[in-house]
Amino acid sequence: MIRPTPHVAAMSPYALAELNAPAGKRVISLSQNESLRRPSPQVSDVLVSAMTNAHLYPDPEWTELRNALAALHGIPASGILCGNGSMELIACLTLTYCDEKSAVLAPAHAYPFFRTAAGLARARYDTAPEVGVTASVDTLLAAVQPDTRIVFVANPGNPTGTRIPRAELDRLRKGLRGDILLVIDEAYGEFADHLGEPLFDLVSRGDTVILRTFSKAYGLAGIRVGWGLFPENIASEVRKVMNPNNVSVAGQTAAATALSDQAYMRETCAITAGLRDGFSNRLRKVGFYIAESFTNFALIRFYDAQAAQQADAILRAEGVVARAQSVAGLPDCLRVTVGTAEDLDLAASLLEHRAKGGKA
Ligand SMILES: Cc1ncc(COP(=O)(O)O)c(C=O)c1O
Structure with missing residues (x-):
């Protein structure tokens, strides 16, 4: 019998949303924090011609994309x-810096993949209580x-949608030992850029990654491109465990082109924020608790876990897939990604009906 290592055998598969709808209903996925808009039209225009190079391996240095990111954010390309x-x-990052003798720490309601990543490295996963659904520097320290x-x-944060200000992140970094790497994941950073608190300068300390x-x-969720700014000595170690040809020709071209259309991205953020706040305020009016979100989703807190499950079932009966949050320690919450105005209106009216005592 071929056996996996004991630590892989003990791991649970990473849980993604189940995208299905009752017979005759369309699946309305508000479950994966994807963008409500297609990518910039410029992206599809360049992809066809980029594919003429698809017989070649992609640039392992991501040169065009790195240079464009460096120019846009005023950061060194060599650290990207x-x-x-x-x-x-x-x-x-966890495979590079953690093993079975070490631990990863994150806020209690953090992005669940941090736990998976700790598991891959066989590290213990510790959590620190949040204040409501906001990370706390005091409890982390x-x-x-x-x-x-x-x-x-x-x-x-995901699934919370909340954020802590730059001054708090500085306090966290200063309070951590120098042998602890701080990784600040700004997956939703563009939705909060208007607050004017960029973090990239923290990287020059040598102990922080953004x-x-x-x-x-x-x-571009479907094309799979992420990036980060790393201290150079950390970047060179992490590269040893990365797939050397990790971002496809299509991915590099699409990301560089999307980056060049800042106006389109900013418009996406503005449309998303408007729909998110309209949806959240509408539900707050009928008594739901929704923390202020700086992302493309809203986290709705219900009376208890059973009420959250019932609401999930009511939405699913109409094909609307929200995301239950037990995995992030919030069984009384559902996370709803900002979708089109029409889809959000359907979700809001089903939840309002429920709040007013209506039956499914
Ligand atoms: C906080 C956070 N980090 C990272 C990711 C993963 O992003 P990517 O699609 O770049 O792998 C997500 C996706 O939902 C996220 O919410």
């Missing part, structure tokens, strides 16, 4: 690594152990 989604970078090697903070992705505001 691109990944097959930022998930690849998260996994490679209090939860640090002698064997903590990486602290992950998604800012804004991650971003093309999957959210740039609308």
Whole structure:
């Protein structure tokens, strides 16, 4: 019998949303924090011609994309690594810096893939309580152990949607030992860029990594491109565990082209924020608790886990797939991705009906 290693056998598969609808209903996925808009039309225009080079391996240095990211953000191209989604970078960071003698620390309601990545490296996964659904620097610092090697903070967070200000991240970094890597995952960073708190300068300290992705505001979830700014000595170690040809020809071309159309991306963020706030305010009016979100989704808190499950079932009966959050320690919550105005209106009216005591 061919057996996996015991730690892989003990792992659960990473849970993705089940995208199905009752017979005769269309699946309305509001479950994966994908963009409500297609990518910039410029992306499809260049992809066909980029494919004439598909017989060649992609550029292992991501040269065009790296240079474009460096120019846009005013950061050194040499510190940028691109990944097959930022998930690849998260996994490679834990594989590089953690093993069975170490621990990863994250806020209690953090992005669940941080736990998976710790598991891949056989590291223990520790969590620190949040204040409501917002990460807390005090509890994170209090939860640090002698064997903590990486602290992950998604800012804004998923599934919470909340964020902590730059000054709090500075306080976190200053309070962590110098042998602990701080990874700030800004997958939703573009939705909060208007707040004017860029973090990239933290990387020059040598102990902090900033991650971003093309999957959210740039609308390229299906093409799998993430990136990060790394201290150079960390980048060179992480590269050893990465697939050397990780971002396809299509991915590099699509990401560089999407990056060049900043106006389109900014418009996506503005449309998303408007629909998110309209949806959230509508439900707050009928008594739902929804924390302020700085992302492309809203986290709805119900009276209890049973109420959340009932609401999930009511939405699913009409084909609307939201995302239950037990895996992130929030069984009384559902996360709803900002979709089209029409799809959000359907979700909001089903939930309003429920709040007003209506039956499914
Ligand atoms: C906080 C956070 N980090 C990373 C990712 C993964 O992004 P990518 O598509 O770049 O792998 C997600 C996706 O939902 C996310 O929410």
